[in-house]
Amino acid sequence: MKFILSLYGLLLTGFIYAQPAAITNINHDWLFAKENKPAQAKWEPVQLPHTWNTDDVMDDVPGYYRGVGLYKRKLPINKKLKGKQIYLLFEGANQFAEVFINGKKAGEHTGGYSAFSIAITDFVNFEKENELLVKVDNSFNQDIPPLSADFTFYGGLYRDVWLKVVDAVHFSVQENGQYITTPSVNAKNVTVEVQTVINNSESVSRKIKINTFVRNKKGIVVASSLQQVQIKPGTVHSFRQPVINVKSPQLWSPELPYLYTVTSEIKDAVTGKLLDVVTNKLGFRWFHFDAAKGFFLNDKPVKLVGTSRHQDHKGLGNAVPDKLVVKDILLLKKMGGNFLRVAHYPQDPSVLAACDSLGILTSVEIPVVNEITETETFYSNCLAMQAEMIRQHYNHPSVIIWCYMNEVLLRPHYNNDKEKQKNYFAAITKLAKALDSVTRKEDPSRYTMIAHHGDYKRYNETGLNNIAMIVGWNLYSGWYGPNMSDFPVFLDTFHKRHPNTPIVVSEYGADADPRIRSTAPVRFDKSVEYTTKLHQYYFTEMMKRPFVAAAMIWNLADFNSETRVESMPHINNKGLLEWDRTAKDPYYYYQAMLSKNAFIKIMGASTIAGIADSSNLICTRQVQVAANIDEVELILNGQTIGKKKTVDGLSEWQLPFKNGNNVIEVKGEFAGKMHSDKKIVTFLLQSHHFDQVLKFEQLNILLGAKRYFVDDEKQQWIPDQPYKEGSWGFIGGKIFQIPNSNRLPYGTDKNIAGTNNDPVYQTQQIGIKKYRLDLPAGDYELTLHFAELLGGQVKELPYNLTDPERIEPNGKRIFNVYINGNLLLDNFDIAAQYGSATAVSKKVKVSVTGNTGIEIDFRSVEGEPILNALQVKKLNK
Template identity: 25%
Template sequence: MKITSLIIGALILIIVFNCQSEPVKELGRQSLLFNDNWQFQLVKNDSLVPETLDFSEWKPVQLPHDWSIEGDISVDNLSGHFGGYYPGGIGFYQKTFEYDCNWKNRLISITFDGVYKDSEVWINGHYLGKRPNGYIGFTYDLTPYLKEGSNNIRLKADNSKQPNARWYTGSGIYRNVWLKIKDNISVIEDGTYINSNNITTSNANINIESTIGNINSKDASVHISLEVFDMDNHLVAEKTIQRVLSASDTIAIKEHLIIDNPRLWSPETPNLYSAVQKISQNGKVLDTYKTTFGIRNIRFDAETGFWLNGENIKIKGVNNHQDGGAVGAAVPDDVLRRRLEILKNMGCNAIRTAHNPFSPEFYQMCDEMGFMVMDEAFDEWIASWPWENYKNKGKVPFGYHLEFDKWANKDLKDLILRDRNHPSIIMWSVGNEIPDQCYPEGPKRLKPLLDLVHKLDPTRPVTAGCCFMHLANDTGFSNLLDVAGYNGGGGSVFYEKDKAIYPDRKFIATEIPHSFQTRGVYKTHTEMRSPQQGINVPNLTKEEVFPEFSEFYSSSYDNSSVRISARDSWRRTDSLPYVAGEFRWTGFDYLGEGIKGWPSRLWNFGILDLCGFPKDTYYFYKSQWTDDPMVHMLPHWTWPGKEGKIIPIWTYSNSDEVELFLNGKSLGVKSNAGKMNLSWDVPYVPGELKAIAKIKGEVVAEQVYKTSKSPVQIEILVDKDKLLADGLSCAHLEVNILDEDGNFVPYANNLLTFQVEGPAINLGLENGDPLDLSSNKINKRKVFNGKCLMILQTTKQPGNIKVKVSSPDLKSEEISILSLESVL
């Protein structure tokens, strides 16, 4: 024991000596990704504190981390259908890190971008605080509690009280963690706000507000420079000022700059600028703070809808939850970017963050890729729905209604301060289907939230997604909103009626339509819940042509929906100039909210499945939202046993006309003018089905389906053949089952085995089947209707990655991916 103590003492002396003797470097502001070398354990006792944990139970994890997606799906899990039957629980995380001598006399903080939920944090045994909200980031100052040598940070995440949301949330530290180091004189966290006005083609006024802090015990005279750069890193504006900062105080600085010939931000031209602030003292740079922003003008009009940079456009949007399918809530950047690219290719120009703040990386990508964003804060406030099964329970028993009174202002303020410089954000939403809207208390609770948002950001309007709009009208709730948000529920699609009563109202469809579809599934009998205004989809045939599909699966004919179909909803939105646009429910299928009950782990509202594979409705929106010529047919043309049966063939196209051919014989030309889709009733005969789209008589696009034979071979399509060996980069492997002629087999359900060799891990396997309860983390998965997806993630070792996919009775297939120290 004495020898051990002497060794430890000597090491401490060496560390102290090193920190005292080493010259301190001028590092400026640093933001270090702090995701490596964490340990984790699940516990059963909610009264445990870090000091009582069993050390032998720790296991290494890489952040971001979602322990729910790693667990077993079970009908006994308390999350129930809301959470997709995934497990919750209580988890502890810890990380030991070494003190850096260059941190002396500097401010050290830690930022967690998202922890679900009820997080508590300790540093070296000192309790830093608690944050109930699982969706908004938070920062703690570590400076007073750090010591030279080893430091230990621990975090508890409590997701044991279930259900606490109406969808899958994930559990744990599921977003990035950052260690931030800066000088005692510096811009405070989220301390810069940039907006623009008086925008013309020749110039734009840029307003920059900053809060700078000085925690030193002495006053300081500082030099502050402001420089603005365009996307090509050209200096386009600059200014310098001198200020005296009082000891232990902050000052607010407001400056105005003019940018000549501004390059405006829009979905088509997502031009970005960066403002760089430098604080210097006696020639030494103390802090450099960079803020990315865009220049654009937004306006909602009661008669003409939405205007961007002087152009009247429709918002073509989707709602999304934050989960990434196979990876749960811990979504790598590459996975998120692929999902956004798929939406962009469909013509989508806007996303509503349903129903909570998303990760910082999401908004950065929307800035760069050109998505407009409705940034939403809450799914509930305090009140409950009047129905007996919800009464006095909130939307779910352990939801945010339990935290609203204490935390709503803090959570909303942090959201606005974090996100208000993003040009992608065009409006704020303070709630979704808030039951309070139906009661007299609703407007009273809404007003302070509106005032807070307007104070922090007077440049953007505020909305809320309202169902039961007639009740929100009666209470005056909807009239307080800058833009009235119409959800599809409870009679909230009566735009014309409300327009007549409230002529000065500004309209946006925040959540409509709600249409169901399961990829590769078709039913010719309509399943419509609560059809309204006589807008219904008739049965496509007298007798159901596809009785073989499970009741848990939904038809892809756009004849399975709530209140209104996708086609009818967009027809109305597009034809009413005062409706600014719509956010359909949803872009992607999402885990949880499986209202049909066990064993469905998801609800298939998405126009893309959990894998990101398009369903047929994806091509409907592509035909309406894009100009590049296209045509899409549904359903496929492989229906053994249905010879002679009449199958409705639909096409979606943005062309003038479409001609359909079966085995080389024309089945007629139909005009697309004024149509959302075209339809032919075709007796099933195996062979080739072809659709040809024409504009002004010229063929501009075509699609061919060939009746497939039995499954024979495996096809692997990979989105990247080179990756960065950084432990973060991902590749997506789309796996298809083909017949001997290379035709896709749309009914295949083969069980595949994936063998991964080299410096990569299986981050998740998924097939999009709502009823497949297999783990995403094992190397086996059935294909669903011919397809499945593997997501690979690199380690930090470079090398060759090989993936072999095999199945009994199928010819196996291999692919190779290079993982490099740097990717050109």
């Protein structure tokens, strides 16, 4: 709202007063209670934006509070405002809101992601202070989408709230007061049409004048129109203003997002008094999608490359201030992106305002995700949401696509009743047709889109491939599907079968837990290296195919999904940025591929742990350099390693790291100038053998793993190895793998209770006989880490298509653990004592004399012994 409405106003001694119109932010001085009855509520002071789910979505207890939250504040209204019309403007309240003034209900709104207004003129007391109470409910409601989704449905008044005061004759507040279209755009002339909606709340007819001005960036009027109309009493009047022509326009594009301003004024035709003003930004552009050649903007081919975005942020939930919202769009622009999929719901008004200003083309959608409810109320809510979204965001030049469904066949109902399922699918198709029809009627100037998951057959059989103007495919071959190579095959097959349908890749990506690294990345290890590899492959394949109009990365940043478990529970790690917006390696890869200016970046962690290759006390590890420079030279610790060609944005180097700080420099020539990057990598080298001169301090080992991990205390964990004399390692057993699972290469992705360092416990050596550390004489602290990884029926996320559900045998095991012959754990039964998927640590001090080292014995009583991880730390260094 604050980016659409003209802002005038002043705050006088706590009272809100306006001439001719005022809009005032009222985010401050609220009281909140998580109760349903105001009289019994326990109130606490809060400021907006606010959500009540910041903490409970991150704990180990399944579920989060979905219910009623109450917000109240005092609302002083100056008695001078009698005769004015007063509205409350809410940018978002999830998901059903009721508004009360002085105990009387003033209005309500259904849907958690669009703005709404409530007229309160008839409810306020002009003589004394008013009480505003807002009841917000994010409970599951089968009639309100979304029903289910891979994101958290935070509750609360999580966006800005405003008080607007207007004249009795004013641009509509409850509907957008001004709709701007440009039916004819070319390099020489633009035709501008303005549809105006005016509310006359008086009991008499009013004759008014509408002045509309188009101003350029310098504020100079380049075109205008004038119209006189008669507005009947107590009516909302909608009409088109005279056509405006702008000669020699400056066109809007990602490279030059030039914005004009359209201002309309209402004046009393008799007195000339200014009654109301509304202002919108305007960009001149024309575009179309071609099924064979992709997307064209202003008659030029443009490959749309960007990301999707969820609105939540670390520590804030979805109650994110505008400055952080805008920062997201700036980060997308810095990456070189030119597109944003606003997913899976309309977001804060500042998102599209920033996209307009920065030149980011967009799609916006309503939250019909995974499934529907076959009720008329659900249908009408969906249709209302779609119309609401379009009307509120109609004037943004960045918007080119309206979307209304995402993976809606992912959770099909009635799997055991094919006749009912057939009717259910027919209901989805009927809803899709209705939503598409509403969209084209509301805005014939833009495209419609549905985003499907990769089940081509089902979407084709239900007819959903033939309804929207654009088909979006959310494709995860090489992640949820087994093979990356299936991705280009799918694209080519669809294009061959539907040669006249524009196609976009509306989602693709893989989890990259920023704490996990791998020298041998594999599918589902959650390593940053695997994800970078997947992005490079996907992007290269899409760029080869002009018929793929857009590449929409999933996602700009990590986001909260309370039902997720995996290596970082409750977080979807597919973001190019972390939840706090720290960049990951794939972000730099895209920066290299998309930047028009020189870019060169040394990727990877700044602190690395590893085992010495041999007695040379070095460890060879791969380092990647992202660059748009053809050839890169690398220097390590002052010594030139050589030059390499950059291939598809990356060059890869095997570097011999020494213990301690290592200085990496890279440089290359771009457009006749040298460009460089420098990075200091601290390498924590572990001895190949304990008798080497390298002083031993600490060792953190992940059993059953091939990945590296950094925990909350910044400790570096390394993969295990078989025992070697003079060194350390396991004896006996095998790497744990989930029974009856076709997906995970090793370990589990269960949420491990009692820890934030889940990867420490998600892998293990099963059937282990001994663990040996040939440490020299001294005192040590030894910590053994256990978790029972088996047990019960596990319902996977529906996205894990190869393992929708699995039944695991119970981890029935009892064993004894001895340290150098001394009993540490007697009849140790993890499942019985602690339960499944729970972190257990056992710490003991060990004194080593002579050359005995440390030997850990695992002796079975019943079943196979296990060990998930261990740490050994030198005492009295």
